[in-house]
Amino acid sequence: xxxxxxxxxxxxxxxxxxxxxxxxxxxxxxxxxxxxxxxxxxxxxxxxxxxxxxxxxxxxxxxxxxxxxxxxxxxxxxxxxxxxxxxxxxxxxxxxxxxxxxxxxxxxxxxxxxxxxxxxxxxxxxxxxxxxxxxxxxxxxxxxxxxxxxxxxxxxxxxxxxxxxxxxxxxxxxxxxxxxxxxxxxxxxxxxxxxxxxxxxxxxxxxxxxxxxxxxxxxxxxxxxxxxxxxxxxxxxxxxxxxxxxxxxxxxxxxxxxxxxxxxxxxxxxxxxxxxxxxxxxxxxxxxxxxxxxxxxxxxxxxxxxxxxxxxxxxxxxxxxxxxxxxxxxxxxxxxxxxxxxxxxxxxxxxxxxxxxxxxxxxxxxxxxxxxxxxxxxxxxxxxxxxxxxxxxxxxxxxxxxxxxxxxxxxxxxxxxxxxxxxxxxxxxxxxxxxxxxxxxxxxxxxxxxxxxxxxxxxxxxxxxxxxxxxxxxxxxxxxxxxxxxxxxxxxxxxxxxxxxxxxx
Numbered sequence: 001x002x003x004x005x006x007x008x009x010x011x012x013x014x015x016x017x018x019x020x021x022x023x024x025x026x027x028x029x030x031x032x033x034x035x036x037x038x039x040x041x042x043x044x045x046x047x048x049x050x051x052x053x054x055x056x057x058x059x060x061x062x063x064x065x066x067x068x069x070x071x072x073x074x075x076x077x078x079x080x081x082x083x084x085x086x087x088x089x090x091x092x093x094x095x096x097x098x099x100x101x102x103x104x105x106x107x108x109x110x111x112x113x114x115x116x117x118x119x120x121x122x123x124x125x126x127x128x129x130x131x132x133x134x135x136x137x138x139x140x141x142x143x144x145x146x147x148x149x150x151x152x153x154x155x156x157x158x159x160x161x162x163x164x165x166x167x168x169x170x171x172x173x174x175x176x177x178x179x180x181x182x183x184x185x186x187x188x189x190x191x192x193x194x195x196x197x198x199x200x201x202x203x204x205x206x207x208x209x210x211x212x213x214x215x216x217x218x219x220x221x222x223x224x225x226x227x228x229x230x231x232x233x234x235x236x237x238x239x240x241x242x243x244x245x246x247x248x249x250x251x252x253x254x255x256x257x258x259x260x261x262x263x264x265x266x267x268x269x270x271x272x273x274x275x276x277x278x279x280x281x282x283x284x285x286x287x288x289x290x291x292x293x294x295x296x297x298x299x300x301x302x303x304x305x306x307x308x309x310x311x312x313x314x315x316x317x318x319x320x321x322x323x324x325x326x327x328x329x330x331x332x333x334x335x336x337x338x339x340x341x342x343x344x345x346x347x348x349x350x351x352x353x354x355x356x357x358x359x360x361x362x363x364x365x366x367x368x369x370x371x372x373x374x375x376x377x378x379x380x381x382x383x384x385x386x387x388x389x390x391x392x393x394x395x396x397x398x399x400x401x402x403x404x405x406x407x408x409x410x411x412x413x414x415x416x417x418x419x420x421x422x423x424x425x426x427x428x429x430x431x432x433x434x435x436x437x438x439x440x441x442x443x444x445x446x447x448x449x450x451x452x453x454x455x456x457x458x459x460x461x462x463x464x465x466x467x468x469x470x471x472x473x474x475x476x477x478x479x480x481x482x483x484x485x486x487x488x489x490x491x492x493x494x495x496x497x498x499x500x501x502x503x504x505x
Contacts, residue, residue: 015072018086020061021094022136025101028054029129036122044121048109048474051125055105055132059098062091071142081204083143092355093139093272096362100264101132103366103481107257107373109474114377118166119255127157127164128261135265139272143203144193144230144281147273148186151233154269155182158262162254174253181246185236192229196281199223205281213284227285230277231292237270239331241300248307251324252317256376259320260369263327264362271334271358278338279347290342297339298439301332305446313384313457319372320382322450323365326408329447330361336424336440340431353427359496360420360489364407367482370475371401378469384454389462394471398458400483407486409451410444415490419497 016023031054032047039047065086073083105128112121134153141147159182163175197203199219200211215223236243251259278289307325311318337354341347372382374397379386391398407414410421421444428437471479489495 013072015070017061017064018070018072019084019140021058021098022133022140024054024058024061025098025129025133025136028058029126029133032129033122033126036126039122045109045113047121047125048105048112051129052102052105052109054129055098055102058132058136059095059102062095062098065091075204081207083146083204084140085142086140089272089275089351089355090140092359093268094136096268096359097135097139097265098132100268100362100366101128101135101261103370103478104128104257104261104265106474106478106481107260107370108255110377110472111255111257111373113472118168119164120166124161124164127161131155131157131161131261132265135269138269139276141276142205142280144196144205144208144277145203147205147276148190148193148233151237151269151273152186154266155186155237158258158266161258161261162250164258165255168253170253171255172253174250177246178250181243182236185233185243188229189231189233192226192232195222195226196230199226205276208281209283212282224285224288227282227288228292230282231274231289234270234274234277235296238267238274238335239270239300239328240296240335241303241328241332244300244303244328244331247328248321248324251327252320256320256369256373256382259324260366260373263323263365263369267327267331267334268358268362271338271354274338275351275354279341279351283347286342286347290339293335293339293342294433294436297332297335298436299332300335301329301440301443304329304332305443305450309446309450311384311450316381316383318382318384319375319387322384322454323368323372326447326450327365329443330365330408332443333421333424333440334358334361336433336436337427339436340427340433343431343433344427350427350431353423356496356498357420357424360407360416363482363485363489364404364414364417367400367404367479367486368408370478370482371397371404374471374475374479384457387454388457388460390458392462393468397471397479400479400486402455402458403483403486405451405455407490409448411448411452413490414486416486416493416496417490419493423497 032051069087071082071085075081112119131154134150138150141150159175159179162178163172165171196208199215199222200208202208212223239247304325308322311322334354334357337350341350344350375386376382403414407417410417425437425440
């Protein structure tokens, strides 16, 4: 007689509205893959616009979720122990991920039209949408198994995207480096998760946090090792030093829209996962991950900024390499508030600083890549020297790039960049990490040099006769969206900085 109630209790109701954003991206990915089999070659350009529409629809489905937290796939009899939760943190990161993927898709429409002989359209859009679906799932994951699955769903298509250009040795080499290093980091992370599971007997993040405080003394070393190893995979995704070595070659070898996607969405995946495992799952081990992340932050911002500073303006692909090293340096700034959460009385406020900085970084970094895509259409080597006199040929693009670089440097009129850096700096000071705040201040000064050097080059007299060419509509749309977003955030920085004051969980 008890079999029927037991069977009923095992059936979980699914909140389809809560899981709509990643589900829509995944469904559109399958639609694009199947449609590619039947569409003739001249009509495959439509797949790009279907993908853009799908990502826009997924982002719009965030609006009905603003009325409150929603959870699904919960443990039987435990309403608060769930595998998927759509709270404020989830929605903000999903907005960043889907918005970043949408802008990368707009850049890709133009890129595929220019490079259609070497890049298969159907496979490209399927991989991009699949990766975006995994990236949107990750911030909602509330158990370690779902977290790792989402991380790999976001990462595995990215490997293929990096090496998707047929006959390009540089692209294949970049994909291989990215793949091997990522797989190694994931294997280490999985070992760490197995240690955590062995000591706690659960995979749910909130339950892990509760049970880690009562681990038997004999298992304490095993639990501590598991915590450290689990962090390794997410540190790799954030491009934290010493897990950063794949970044420059991968960005140069990948199609430029894919590099833009990795620089923003890839980082969002890594940082959201890192926040979940540290603040939600391992708060009792803050004395382990707090100092470790503080050291990683200092090392990452220093190595990234020094690497960017060393780029020669005449070297092939130096503009993309500078943006790659710059993204490593920016990752260091993003790590500072997470490290501060290990020391702070209010870790949620510190995490809010990371999310606020990530939103600023996403908007302006994608804008910088959009201008790089524009210049790369006429100058395939994309050297920093190729940007000399850009104001004479494309004045609006030059002004936008100057604005984006000043935001990344933290100088007016890039007000949002300045305020975002101040919030990160304040998080370090409030947590008592004065030495880390000093390291950050030194690195900001280093960053000023190469950002301003590139900015000044835009307004110098061009070498030879300036050549103007038409800007495709999708590229124009990407430039316009990032420009409007950057200016709007600088005009009303409270739109994102409020997260640094109120927290997200």
